[in-house]
Amino acid sequence: MAQQQWWKGAVIYQIYPRSFQDTNGDGIGDLPGIINRLDYIKSLGVDAIWISPFFKSPMKDFGYDISDYRDIDPMFGNLDDFDTLIAQAHQRDIKIIIDQVLSHTSNEHQWFIESRENTNNDKADWYVWADAKPDGSAPNNWLSIFGGTAWQWEPRRCQYYLHNFLTEQPDLNFHNPDVRKAVLDNVEFWLKKGVDGFRLDAINFCYHDAQLRDNPAKPKELRQGRGFSEDNPYAFQYHYYNNTQPENLAFMQEIRSLLDRYPGTVSLGEISSEDSLQTMAEYTADGDKLHMGYSFELLTKDYSAQYIRETVSTLESVMTQGWPCWAFSNHDVERVASRWHPSAKTDSKQVSMLTALLGSLRGSVCMYQGEELGLGEAQVAFEDLQDPYGITFWPNFKGRDGCRTPMPWQHEQPHAGFSTSTPWLPVEQQHQALAVDVQLNSEESVLKRFQHFMAWRKTMPALQYGDIEFIDTPEPILAFYRRYEQQSMLCVFNLGDQSHALPLSDKIHTEHTQLQHHNGSLNEGTLTMPGFGCYFAAV
Template identity: 45%
Template sequence: MSTREWWRDAVIYQIYPRSYQDSTGDGVGDLPGITRRLPHIASLGVDCIWLSPIFTSPMADMGYDVSNYTDIDPLFGTLDDFDEMLKTAHDLGLKVIVDQVLSHTSDQHPWFIESRKDRDNPKADWYVWADPLEDGSPPTNWHSHFGGPAWEYDATRRQYYQHNFLTSQPDLNFNNPDVQHAILDTCKFWLDRGLDGFRLDTVNYYVHDAQLRSNPPAPRPEGMIVMSSDLFGMQDNIYNKNRPENVLFIERLRALADQYDEIMMVGEVGDHGQRSIDLMADYTKGNGRLHMAYSFAMLSDEFTPAHFRNCIESFQAGAPDGHPEWSFSNHDVVRHVSRWSKYAVSEDAMARLSAAMLFSFEGTIGIYQGEELGQLETVMEYHELTDAQAIRYWPGIKGRDGCRTPMVWESDAPNAGFTDGTPWLPIKAPQAAHAVDLQEAANDSVLHFYRDIIAFRRAHPCMTRGKTTFLDLPDPVLGLRRSVDGRHLTCLFNLRTDAVTLQVSGAASITGPHDATLADGTLTLPGSGFVYLDHADTVTISA
């Protein structure tokens, strides 16, 4: 077991740097602020932190539009601040990974500035350029996620360039070997600096169809019209992403990572439904691709036993030698306590139930800042928005600002201890009520529950190394069993508000954090209740 990779059963804590801790009074979080708050993260018992982008950027998409891959944006500090943060994290036993946004750059990146000058410069083919059709329309029917065609006409080159997101985020041409070499060099820069790996943004978007074929409509039942708030979802996006050639570049990335010790790469699969699970499996199978991947499959509104079971079993079937990361929240979606609160007896009950369930899943676990506080989605007004997607689609899409509002540290301090200035996004009373100091003072808080459940997961071999099988139980109970070395942990979760009674046949004892009672073979799960049953012999659970 001494050779087991650190990331196999790790808990990764995502930091959104703009919103963690401000050290300068400008209202925006920064690297020195993160360094100051690392003891809080270490106290949770997590293994690794993931930082959303901190590189030089005009911030049109909050750092996901990079203009320099090898420097820190002054908003967040300096390379020296990064080195200090990295050293402090390592001293606290925390690994550090950083977002790498490789599919596209900012239009302010020197590569793009040179590329758009003319059609003959050394970087002319570093981005996806194409001539207009005869009538002047874009080369394909591809859509952008942020509204309109995925093509922007450039009057200087008299060509269109592709952008899957904002027009100021041109897509790199990964069909050009020089682009791949340059990107690998930027990744090597950070690995040489001591970084422990990467979170790879939109990892399935790197390569586009070299023949520039238009996408067909999205699959739909016969006669049904599929309407999506995001036009991107109305197409079967088989030519602008998910290309089979994408895997070849991922294998080059893995070969680079394997030159270093204990590096981990986790890819964000930007897709939905069954395809996202299939891509997770494909991108992690074997030992030459990603170490692990996650998708939006569990970041949706769906909260049923069948859904969670299908996600996990589909991955197991598609990549028996692959490795998943499972998470319920991140910087792109509504916080899961708000998203699923209607299914729980209270918001705090949802925070505990969802944590108990998530930490029972086989694989690596990701949590998003504030999740350990049971934090809620912030309700935003239009004039408070900064998210380009929200501004473009309001009010049809509420956007991502609501999950990105600052961390709350001190209930009585100005701006809940986040900043001495004006915070870049508002800190409202429902969020401030979840402040760290209040939760530290309450023994039954969500924060203390997170520490307990993470410690339980780390200590129990079934939770870290156990293989997963599912129990056939009626709704609303999700039942799964983790087994290793003749020991079993049966995990049961009531996903609705009414109490459920189950019969337990065999010798089993309740262990770890729980909200259930077991007496004379009758197990009672209250609404939003959960339990872990420890046993060595066969145990049968029935309704």
């Protein structure tokens, strides 16, 4: 078998540190908590962990508003804790990927504090500033994802500044080479610390249109949410000018050039654009930009076989050089166990089937903490909400708190063993019964099935590195081949809750060399798939 880079086909386990494990009793997870759970993470059979931001921050957007890129917020620990985490993870052959939020800072970052003072200081041009229109209104019609205009008036400069997210998250001006250099210097700080890679938050938002042209309106029938509420005015525009500018490709090359000086490190870009699949292809092309890209295309409400087949096939047709990464859940969207169930409930069989499906698509995999337990979306009362996004758009959109509640470790302990005191978000009562200690004692649990599948997947190079070829099947059946060198596999998934019979044509006739982790049955050329079933066979 040809030698592959470690990140190709890797399973990356996303940790949202606030909600993983609290060790000091303040109700907020921390870096020592991650260290204490490294043996558990190792048992999952994953290759790397991606840790959401733990840098110094006012926490207006829970760490995605960074005030110091080179230090750790005291609520999470300190730099010594991070050094220990790196060392302990590497001892277990677990790679460490950390978030980097490059497009914007906190408004409490020293760069912004200096920049906002006047128009002639050393950092006056480090952020996106613009004069008001003659009538005093904002420079153009750009909108913030979090609601309302993307421009905030600053009385010290008598100008507006751009914020694609919260008003407390001013956008940096990447047209300024000094900004790019300073940003990359911050990235290199963590490379020198020994990290194995970066998940690059909103990486296509780094550049804006220098002419500040208005975004055109989008027809109502074309408004779709990709990581944001569909009734959000943000969906009313084509976002041609406030992100995904051509100049950003050169910056991707600068990032890659830096990482190439640290062999074995990897970049994973989060991309949300008007054509995210095309942007993923562009940002990973030619071997001189990002290593991998992922988008919100499979983080939607649509879970039909046709949608998944068309989404993956479209990316396959345009991403001829790069490497994809797929996710069904993360810290920004409703948990897949609830989002993709026909009745918005949760079903352990469906959860295990979705794990197998995600782990069988061509590319690398991001698994969000709690997916291995089959956690569904938590119900968070309005008075307990923390997410400013959800508070703004309540009640039509409840924000992101429901996927961010604490991990349940011990079902009989207060707060499910997450903390000895009241957590920052309440533990979902229904999650208590799905706690890690319960599931480790049952061979039929979602957790045990997750562990078994991931261990088996590591023995299947076709699933890790192979090409993919879809087979035309009726709803709700999704079927495809994975092929790598001498190994060829048929993978079939029933996305529905009812049993289906699938006649296998001569084209997809199998030798009936069945592989483990399947519950479909083949008899005289007909494959019977139970509800939420999956089937693997050598062909």
